[in-house]
Amino acid sequence: MVVFQYDKSFEGLLCAVFEAYDKKKYPESLISQEQIVPLLTREVFAIETQTEKFLRVLTLLKNKMSVMELNRLNAVWLSEIENSDFLLFQYIKYAIDSKFEHSANFGHPVVLEIHKIAKKVSKEVHAWQQFVRFQKSKDEIYFAPVHPVYNSLPLVIPHFKDRFSSQQWILYDLKRNYGFYYDLSEVHPMVLEGSGEHLRTGFVDEEMLHPDEKLFQELWKKYHTSVSIKERINLKLQKQYMPKRYWKFLTEKQ
Amino acid sequence: MVNENLINKLATLSESAKYDVSCSSSGVTRKSKSGDIGSASGWGICHSYTEDGRCVSLLKVLLTNYCIYDCAYCINRKSNDIKRAAFSVKELVNLTLEFYKRNYIEGLFLSSGIIKNPDHTMERMVRVIKELRTIHRYNGYIHMKSIPGASKELVYQAGLYADRLSVNIEIPSEKNLKYLAPEKDHASVFTPMKYIQNGVTEYKEERKKSKSVSKFTPAGQSTQMIIGATNETDQDILRVSSVLYLQSSMRRVYYSGFIPVNPGDTRLPAIRQAPLVRENRLYQADWLMRFYQFSSEEILDDVNPNLDLEIDPKLSWALRHPEYFPVDINICDYHLLLRVPGIGVKSAKLILASRRFGLLDTYQLKKIGVSMKRAKFFMVCRDYRGLNVNSSSPEYIRSLLVKKTPRSVASNQMSLLFSE
Ligand code: SF4
Numbered sequence: 001m002v003v004f005q006y007d008k009s010f011e012g013l014l015c016a017v018f019e020a021y022d023k024k025k026y027p028e029s030l031i032s033q034e035q036i037v038p039l040l041t042r043e044v045f046a047i048e049t050q051t052e053k054f055l056r057v058l059t060l061l062k063n064k065m066s067v068m069e070l071n072r073l074n075a076v077w078l079s080e081i082e083n084s085d086f087l088l089f090q091y092i093k094y095a096i097d098s099k100f101e102h103s104a105n106f107g108h109p110v111v112l113e114i115h116k117i118a119k120k121v122s123k124e125v126h127a128w129q130q131f132v133r134f135q136k137s138k139d140e141i142y143f144a145p146v147h148p149v150y151n152s153l154p155l156v157i158p159h160f161k162d163r164f165s166s167q168q169w170i171l172y173d174l175k176r177n178y179g180f181y182y183d184l185s186e187v188h189p190m191v192l193e194g195s196g197e198h199l200r201t202g203f204v205d206e207e208m209l210h211p212d213e214k215l216f217q218e219l220w221k222k223y224h225t226s227v228s229i230k231e232r233i234n235l236k237l238q239k240q241y242m243p244k245r246y247w248k249f250l251t252e253k254q
Numbered sequence: 255m256v257n258e259n260l261i262n263k264l265a266t267l268s269e270s271a272k273y274d275v276s277c278s279s280s281g282v283t284r285k286s287k288s289g290d291i292g293s294a295s296g297w298g299i300c301h302s303y304t305e306d307g308r309c310v311s312l313l314k315v316l317l318t319n320y321c322i323y324d325c326a327y328c329i330n331r332k333s334n335d336i337k338r339a340a341f342s343v344k345e346l347v348n349l350t351l352e353f354y355k356r357n358y359i360e361g362l363f364l365s366s367g368i369i370k371n372p373d374h375t376m377e378r379m380v381r382v383i384k385e386l387r388t389i390h391r392y393n394g395y396i397h398m399k400s401i402p403g404a405s406k407e408l409v410y411q412a413g414l415y416a417d418r419l420s421v422n423i424e425i426p427s428e429k430n431l432k433y434l435a436p437e438k439d440h441a442s443v444f445t446p447m448k449y450i451q452n453g454v455t456e457y458k459e460e461r462k463k464s465k466s467v468s469k470f471t472p473a474g475q476s477t478q479m480i481i482g483a484t485n486e487t488d489q490d491i492l493r494v495s496s497v498l499y500l501q502s503s504m505r506r507v508y509y510s511g512f513i514p515v516n517p518g519d520t521r522l523p524a525i526r527q528a529p530l531v532r533e534n535r536l537y538q539a540d541w542l543m544r545f546y547q548f549s550s551e552e553i554l555d556d557v558n559p560n561l562d563l564e565i566d567p568k569l570s571w572a573l574r575h576p577e578y579f580p581v582d583i584n585i586c587d588y589h590l591l592l593r594v595p596g597i598g599v600k601s602a603k604l605i606l607a608s609r610r611f612g613l614l615d616t617y618q619l620k621k622i623g624v625s626m627k628r629a630k631f632f633m634v635c636r637d638y639r640g641l642n643v644n645s646s647s648p649e650y651i652r653s654l655l656v657k658k659t660p661r662s663v664a665s666n667q668m669s670l671l672f673s674e
Contacts, residue, residue, distance in 0.1 A: 130301050134356040142355065162285060163293045166391075167355055215257050216352050219264055223353075226265045227272045227314065228304035231513050231528060237307025241300070251358070252302055 001028045001040050006047040008032045010077055013085055014057040016047045017092055026093065030086045057092075064095055069103045075121040076114055078151040087113055121150045128156045131246040134169060135203065135217075136210040142169040145202030145249050151176060161187055174202055202249045217251050224252035264349070266339040270319040270330050271365055273513065274399075274422070274478060282417050282472045284393055292354055292361075292394035294417065299360055312363040312397060313353050317341055317379055321367030325435035326522055327424065327483050329515040330367045340369075343381050350386060354394050361395030361417075362386070372403035380408060383415040397473075400450070402442040409449040418473040418505070421446045426491045430484040434521060443477075447501065450475045454503040474505040481536060482512040482529040483522055487559035489550070492539055496550040499543065509536040535561040542568055545599055546592045564656050569595040572632055573648040580642040583635040584613045596629030628655060 004019070004027040006012040013030075020026050025045065029038065037044055061070065073091070076084050090110045095102050106112050134142035142164070146153060153173045157180055160171060164182070172179030172192065177199075181190045197205045204213075247253040284294040300309035318340035319330045329336065341349075350362045364382060368375050379398060386392040398416040400409055412419055421443050425431035428440040450471060457470035477498060479491060495507045511528035539561060542548040546568070553567050554560070562570045572579065572595050581590050583605060591602040601623040608614060608622065613636040620626055631643050631651045643651045 126299075130299050132357050136356070144357070159295075164291075164355065164357075165288050166291050212352070215260075216356065218257075218261055219349070220353060220356070220358050222261050222265050223268050223313070224302060224304070224310065226269045227310065229272060229306045229308075229513070232306035232530075234307040235305060238303045238305055241307065241309070242303040250302070251356075 001038065001042055003027055003029045003031060003037060003041045003044050004047050005031055005033050005035070005037075005044060007049050008085070009049060011051070011054040012047060012049040013077075013088060014061075014092075015049050015053045016089060017057050017096075018053040019045065019047050020089075020093070021096075027086075027089070030089060060096070061092065065103070072114060072118040075118040075125075075152075075155060078154065079117050079121050080151050081117055084117060087117075121152055121155070124148055124150055124152045125155045127243075127246060128152065129159050131242070131250060132156075132160075132171065133249055133251045136213045137204055137208050138210055140168060140210070142167055143172065143198065143204055144169070145172050145174050145198070147175045147202075147248065148173060153180065157187055174199065217254075221252050221254075260345065260349075262337075263339045263341060263345075264315070266337050267316045267319055267341060268314065270336075270367075271314045271316045271363075273329070273510065273515070274314065274363075274365060282395070287391075287393075290391040290393045291351065292392055294360070294393065294395050298395070301357065301359055311360045312395065313350055313359045313361070314363040315341070315346070315365070317346065317364060317366035317375070317382065318369055319367045320369050322370070323368055323435065323437045325424070325438070326516065326519050327434055327480055327512070331516070334516065343378060343385065346382050347385050347390065350394075351390060351392065354392070359394075361397070363397040363399075365399040366401065368401060372401045373405050373408060376401050376404040376408040376412065380411045380415070383412065387415045395473075400446045402438055402446065404446055406449050409446050410453055413450060413453045413470045414468055416471055418476060419450050419471050420476045420478070421450075422478045423494065424478065424480050425484055426479050426486040426494050427484070430486065434484070447475065447477070447498075447504075451501045451503045471503065474503040475501075476504070476506040476508065478508040478510055480512050481509050481533055482525065487554075488532070488536060488539070488561045489554040489556075489559040491536065492543070492550040492553060495540060496543055507540060509533050509540070531563050532561065535563060535567060539567045547589055565652065566595075568593070569628065569655065573643065573652055576644040576648055579632040579644050580634045581632065583619065583633050584609050594629055594632045596625035596627065596632075598623070631655075 002025055004016050006016050016027070016030065023045070025043065027045070031037070033046070065073075073088060076088055087110060091114050094108065094110060102108070102111065104111075106115070128146055128148065132144045132146065134144045136142050146156075151173075153171060153176075156171065160169065161182060166184070168182060168184055170179055170181045170190070178189065178191050181188050192199055196208075197203065198208075282294045298311055300311050302310040304310055316330070318338070319336070320338050320340060321328075321330045321332055324332045346364075350359075353359045354361070362383070364379055366375050366379055379401075383396050383398055386396065396416045397418045397420065398412050400412060400419050400421045402421060409419070423431075423440075423443050425434055431438055431440065453470045454474065457467060460467040479494070481491070491509070498504045498507055511530055511533040512523075512525065513528050514522060514525060516522065517524065539548075539553050542553060543550060548568075548571070552571060558570075558574070561567055565573075572593065578590070578593065581594060583591070588602060588606060591597055591605060592599065597605070601619075604622045605614065605619070605624075608618065614622075615635055615637040616626060619629070619635060630638065630640055631646075631654075633642075
């Protein structure tokens, strides 16, 4: 078995593609540098991540693929599903080798799997557009916690940047402990330091909240209960559209 | 204390508005300009769901639930002894913005009881949406109800700031409308509808000459009819809808199963459960008119003035017209493909595209998304030529297709899809 060892970055993955074609050696497994080499390994190649090689493969892909397809690959990368990196490797190889239109060939198991994973991720992206709830802080920053299954936060950002361009906000992934801060002109990746309550619970500490915040939360809760039509209660339907796992930070469900 | 007051107000004024079923915030896409508040995304986003499973996308409230009219079907009518409240323009503007900025909502759905007279009411409503758009540079979605009887000028004003306007018919026939809502008639509803239509037409004309004309209700208009409060048949109802859809700006007719909010009123039927199945069938019939090239006369006629509650209206039509079947999937035209139960718009298009490359068989049809369980009684294809509605009898086919225990129909108004 041929095994590639790389740094588990996206840049590294594309360098692995470069090396594979360069050496005419195609891996059957991709592992990280720390991982133990599997038992039946014949050859191990340590892949070095080099910007130049990464860019060459990237340019090739950009020529070969539509924006939609590239976004799909990005989503699969961010899914963090086990072995999705190897799946991407196989897909890219198939795309490079194929003379025909490849991206919609659902008869190919790798193509099908890529579509399936990308769909799961994009579903989650949509869910965050729906279910993010901002809490306004004293210093007029709107803070919202998320806890995505996939690492989908980066894909959610463009929507929020477009929609909330007149207010400062932070969207924060509590599971992966990083987030994005929008400062009224640009979005910056960030890591919150310290041990603030909000990093544990997702809810901004009382003394840091804007004096109006509690009021608007109360108003929203009130609104939410008063618009439901008692004659037609259907909790199953509600859960079907709004899965329980998103309720954790929903203001109206506190 | 001030806060308590606002919370109670919101409770009262959203409670009173919830019976308007339209909730959609779709139909416009507007990217935000930097510094503006908000954007609108084509399909609309549901931000939450109520306990009855409906999408919460807009802040749906009344400016006030005081009303000088006395419509029998309405919780806010003058003669009801209920809590009354009114928002100030500023309060409502603020509430919309604060909710919007927290990602609670896509926008505002503004309606109102009538204070003093229609124009006075409209004028205040227009002030809310004008302030949102001009002073606060708010870009989110706005749906405003036009008050029956409002003047042309105010309807035009509203159209400049709202994405969608609606005027509710409520009761399908004028006779019953007058009986239940003595202050209203059909003219008071159809006239503002016409103003909106004219506004849209004029905008399109102007737009040809200059790119800088301001938009007029980019998401068009909608209306609502209450189902089951009066004795109109489904045929009557669909006739009204089909006439309404002749106006190009009419995007949606909503059907709202009657909920007896004023149990003491003897002019109205005493029912326990809103007629959900009927409501759902009407949505399906409406869907047939808009996307399946059916006319209202085809869906229902004098012999069958009401929709079959056991089966969907398309299947019902097919069973009444065995003479059209079986159709040959590989040669029949699009129009007829759409009429085959079990074939939806999407699969009909796919069939057209794929059959150019060869004759389709059942395996391929299934792959395309055709529900063969239903379709097989109405069609033939390369490898299938079985029992059909014409060679057998409609009664027999019906008995095969009606499920023993009727599936409970979701109360959600969006569940209008046929099993394709
Ligand atoms: S005019 Fe509107 S708010 Fe007033 S009673 Fe009639 S339906 Fe209700």
